[in-house]
Amino acid sequence: MSDANLKTTPLNAAHIAAGARMVPFAGYSMPVQYKDGVMKEHLWTRENAGLFDVSHMGQARLRGVSPLSAFEEVTPGDFIGLKPGKQRYSVLLNKKGGIIDDLMAARPDDDGLFVVVNGACKDNDFKIIDDELAGQVRIDRLEDRALLALQGPKAAAVLADHAPEAATMVFMDARSITAFGTDAIISRTGYTGEDGYEISIPASEAERVWNTLLADDRVKPIGLGARDSLRLEAGLPLYGHDVDETVSPVEADLAFAVSKKRREARDFPGAARISKELAEGASRKRVGLTVLEGAPAREGAEIADEAGNVVGVITSGGFSPSLGKPIAMGFVPPALAVAGTKLKVIVRGKPQSAEVTAMPFVPHRYVRKI
């Protein structure tokens, strides 16, 4: 269980004290679940508020003369148009239009662009950004900060007790504010489909803030197991599984990350391929699948048409605690990507009935207006 090569987050001792089962993830020892287990933790988050340690993720500031326009050289987003106090989902693209990573970038204050990337990709991402944008801007990694996520229908009421200003934010707002008596970067976003926040705080304050939030009866610690089942229900892709360097934003059903302005300008990496796919369609598309019988279909399971021809592959799947049935994501040709299309998933050699299902599987409950 303990591996000397694994890094730990500032909350390692708190996880162990809370009875977490620790597993290697993205080079870190991380809590996959606490005492309640994945099912109860998942349902608690959908009904109350779940607290996640996501300090393994890469936090950085992009600083320099024009960080917003520079960031457009490696992404298809409209960052010049990103207003102060707002955050945007985007993707880092390679020259072939494949996704190097997906990320959040925000302007919580006047200090450049605040970027959060996936933990397993962060070293590579930050090197690419540094190399590609050398001479214009630099990446300053925020290794001394922890990142917490507070997610669920009660998250806003809980956080309002410690950071009243957070209640005035809407989905995809991001602000640097004083909260919990320290300097925090708070964004109203998350990876569960629920309302909630991500909270960046100094590592030295992490355990105190964690314990302060857990002292609230509405809050329980939630592990990576439930984080995965929650994001699957929310239809959100997981980098390295549903998305990788071969997959374009159009194929991944993330075309919303290619802004209108940039579509017209065609000035982002891989624009030739992505523009063509936007106009003519891609050869495969990420879809949701509901498995109608039998076992959960997990990553690597083949997808077949009703005649038995293999047409695609499952990229992530499992059992949906909220829906009480197996769900999955995978890639199929566009002709088969229409909701309601009957397909088969092959689990341990057996074809099982499945149906293409519009995502999210469980409706998002983002707070877009207050």
Next chain:
Amino acid sequence: MRFTKDHEWVTLEGDVATVGITAYAAEQLGDVVFVEVPEAGKAVKAGDNLAVVESVKAASDIYAPVTGEVIEGNTGLGDAPETVNDQPEKAGWFAKIKIADQAEYEALMDRAAYEDFLQSL
């Protein structure tokens, strides 16, 4: 009752072995959401895949602890997979196997040895 290092339990009545997973294993797996049990007539060797048990997060293989022929799979788990968590060492059994060699059963750990094994993990 006898036990394996893969956290299966076995009981023997005459030449029929009943196989399941231990309370420890059920707790480690978490909430069981799906179980695939073998059909009657399947021949298994000790160490072969016997059943599959799935939690929210992962699928786990269950191995046959003894050699023989499956005479019954616990099909009731299809509609009530949570039985594996609720009564792992009773109603949550997976399969009954008509065994060829009783010595295979005798060679497995008794409860005291299994408890010692758990302590060593």
